[in-house]
Amino acid sequence: MPTFAYTAIDVNSGREKKGAADGPSEAQVTTDLKALGLYPTSLKSTAGTDESTVKKTAQPKAKYMPKADRRQISLPGFGPNMAKTRMLFTRQLATLVKAGMPILRGLEVLSRQQKPGEFKTTITSIAETIRSGGSLSDGLAQHPRMFDRLYLNMVKAGEASGALDVVLQRLAEFLEKAHKIRGKVKSAMTYPLIIMTVAVSVVGALVVFVVPKFESIFATMLKGQPLPPLTQSVLSVSRFVQGNIGATVAIGFAIVIGLRFALRTSLGSRWWDRAQLILPVLGDLVLKGAVARFTRTLGTLLASGVQILQALQITRDTAGNVHVAEAVDRIHARVKSGESVARPLEESAVFPAMVASMVEVGEETGKLPDMLERIADTYDEEVDNAVAALTSILEPIMIVIMALMVGTVVIALFLPLVRIVQTLS
Template identity: 30%
Template sequence: MSENGAVSKKWRLYQWLAVDTLGSIQQGNCIEINKDNIYQQLFAAGLQPVSIRMKQRLRRQFWKNQERVAFVRQLATLLQAGLPLMNSLTLLGNEHTKAAWNCVLLNIAKGVCEGKPLSEMLGQYPDTFPDIYRQIISIGELTGQLDKCCLQLAIQQEQQAELRNKVKKALRYPLIVSAIATIVTLLMLTLVLPEFAKIYASFDAKLPWFTQMLINTSETLITTGPWIAGALLLGCFGYLQKMHPHTRWKLREQKLLLWLPLTSRLVTDSCLGQIFQTLAMTQQAGMTLIAGLAASSASVSNLHFQVALNQIREQIMQGIPLHKAFVQSPLFPTLCHQLIKIGEESGSLDELLQKLAHLHNHKANSLADTLSQTIEPVLMAVMGIIVGGLVIAMYLPIFQLGSVMG
């Protein structure tokens, strides 16, 4: 439940067909929880329903971040051009290519036309618009700078999305290469090496220990491999279904990422960049520090940083200065404490928070760009050693046989 009391609902996209008072056929799309609400809306509009068909279940994953950001940026552009808010929302809703987004934006425009604040209408769709959208837009409505707040929000979300994509790409590359190396190794052990073993059996000679060890491994994989693979798949499925959704297991997974040498700096800098960027934006928008910390906690995906920010928020509520609250958490480097202290004493906290965000975003981007270049030679070397070792093991008896015959 969001702060405005909106509950995450199980929306569905429906397509309806109805007859108006003149006997003409009317059709359209609508998002609702069930068909009964659509019947009521059609009757209230003087339409006689003919058919209502569900087209799609709108889960949280349906609402893509790039579409959210595009809407906020376009809204900022239209407002800066002087178009009224209701007209801007109606225009964006009518022009959207996806029926679900079309319905949501037109519903929001209808609510604004009835006198409801835009932030309140966004709060009715918590799966579509995260809470930070409602908070920032609410500040824009109070200060009369809705266009600037929308533009600032769009820029911040774009930067965070770009950084997240870079981090995911940098972490995905080693996993893909490792998976390919594992598949190649298994194929050679289960398909290629057994054919060589049949040839070696005709030599009636003792095989080199390395070759014999790999042949034994190959025989073990062929006989017990399906059972091992089945057990691993069953274990992974059980873990993802039963254990992974629980917070304590997510904490362990994310703690491992913060502990591993190759990922710790990348994950830490990306989280710090998101936190300070959100804090800086909320301070510039005029939000309270407590609300800004809550928004920062919601914007970061790592649970350890969420816990740390919630603890800092509680200390701020008790009257402890921000820089002293940050000192209590080992996740935040000393430079963060020092710059925040300077910002509090000089009255330029938002500027120094922005500098911290820029610093950690730059470090995370640099690490993401160089991580794949750094790991690639190591992974290639490991793959070369594995594949080369298998090839040597397969041909070593032939080499020895040649030397004996010579």
Template identity: 35%
Template sequence: MPQFTYKARRRNGEVVTGVLDVPDRSAALAQIERLGLLPVMVDQPKGGVVVDKAPRKGASAPAAAGAAALLPPGLRDLFFRQRRPKLQEIATFTQQLANLLHSGMPLTVALNSMTHLESKGIPADVSRQLRQDVTEGRSLSDAMARQPVIFSDMYVNMVRAGEQSGALVDVLRRLAEHYHRFAEVQAKFVSALIYPAVVTFVGIGIIIFFMTFMLPKFKEIFEGIKVPLPRPTQILMQVGDLMVSPSFWVITGIVISALAVLFMRFKNSPGGRRALDSWKLRLPVFGQIFRLNLYAQFARVLATLLQNGVPVLTALKITEQVIPNQVLKEAIAQTREAVTDGKTLAQPLARSKVFPQLMIDLIKIGEETGDVPGALRNLADTYENELSLALRVMTNLIEPVMIIVMAVGVGLLLFSILSAMFEITNSIGRG
């Protein structure tokens, strides 16, 4: 009978190794779970052949893979590309897995149960593939690393740290809380932008409708009366003539498309991306919101990683990848290089001149007291509260501004029409 060597962990995190005489790998895993252990590695060293039945990195479900194989590569990428889950979806998935493991359920059984739970945005095939990889001897973090569309580097590294420390359930719960918080911040951003977006869309629609459908009818009336029109009305008529011309829309579409292409090229270039990110941070009202959001992200991600045992250099590298701003990315990279040279975290952050003094001071205090994750959590809470306040202020400021802009636009249209009507009335009275 084949022999399988294994490495597993007890519930208290203690590492256990041993050898089992069982027919196959599945039987070895079943026996390990019956012993109340969490399997980490199962191997067949003595002449056994281990067949990797798991699909390659990022592969989808077997049924989908079979269907995708029948399509050309271009169509296969278009129709079978896996969607990246939303923050709230990954938070729900993580919370459900943590609850199952906390109840005492073995990992493979918990992953099997996850295939039957409602995890919106996370296909059941993801849990099924994780279970297969774990059954074949991979750790949970390694199995998640094989699905990078679903699980980010931050997620995988935190799970790995949880496995190594024997606190996987606690780590998963912290991850769930982390993604819940970021989902809330994202929702606040979206809700703050809904009102101005709707007002802008409606305003543009009203102006286009007036210029293309209503204005030509007024033009027929004015031309029939043969009265000299005021200058504002003449300009409005000329603009209306342009907007009803098909060539105007063709040229406008070409110009907008060309500008969009040039902008995307500029944005995707290293210098252009950095220039745009730097400009965002200097905007009058929106710049403060961008800065608060980035500071909160930096503090929250780094605190979560350090709290769960991820080494500081690895945590800084992951945080650098997560932050969506090139200016802050460069500052974090410089900080990582300085920390490698033995310096503290606060000193290189201060030298970058990107992060606020409050953050520098609290991190320095955290280093002196030996609680950098706690200091970063306090910073994240502070900046998230300030961000909520800034979003409310921005929303309250945008509403009257949008109303004024719409009133001015509609007022100009009415003034142009009414001034012509007054001119016609006066002309008739003089006649």
């Protein structure tokens, strides 16, 4: 009789267990495991596996012997990682539902593993809504900060079609891919800022702490002889910073706070969103990320059973860029008047012509959701390649810039030293 290695959730403790079980088929082993209160999330035949490995997995004198190693289903709380929290929660819930566990039981299992906090309260609240006769979407709707319109409408579509397990799996994959692509774009834009911050900090330390000491040496050794122009410029900057260090720091903070405030205004956010799309090198990367997000969001919604007009509205609200959102809004208006998606997409100044062509093919073949997913995968790959290329280009450029900034200060201090050596000789 075949032996199957399994990973399962214990409905009593909520913990993940691993072990091995004998049975004529996967279906029979799954049924037997559920009878023991174990909902399998992974089930693989050990046929062809080394016999010693199987013996280590399954202890004798027992049909189902889980490993001693147990891992809790753990999720971080609310805060900066809210998107990651939602992603992990969705993946865990999708796994439990796919394994045959009822929604309410799955929520109870996930809730039981959480430390006291806002996320645990949220899951408990959703479970209570279902216990009172509501649906999963009813519970999610009470927490719009955590579960946005895209999430809510996909769950509603899954409930209406009777394929909630499939929709949750699709939603989990969507959130994981969106999180991955967002992280790559963010890291590509953050890297130059980190390098420049380090460079400015190093130069600032030299100007404030090192240059003044050399100024006194120059005054003593050169005895009034004129300094090189570069040295005079660096010394002037050093005197200004030292004499106005409080004002300099205050101005720096004021600029940072002012920019943060300005970018939160309607005009400021529009300007920044536009700037991101037209920035040299980075603009192309941001645009590809926006196209991947648009096509994946729309494709996932359509594949889940959401109607096209509603899907476009949700995609607009989750675009993440004002100019992309406005382009989607214009597409929505044209589709509402009876046009296809491809025509207004082609006339848009935001989306590449290739996207419109592929969407047109998808509409003609009746496979628009699949085509949108393919477009998203293509642009995800392009973002990966662009990030790798950008990092390889920016790294030497940033190092050269930092070397020039530090080197300028060092050379400015070295030139008078040469004159001092010549005088002494």
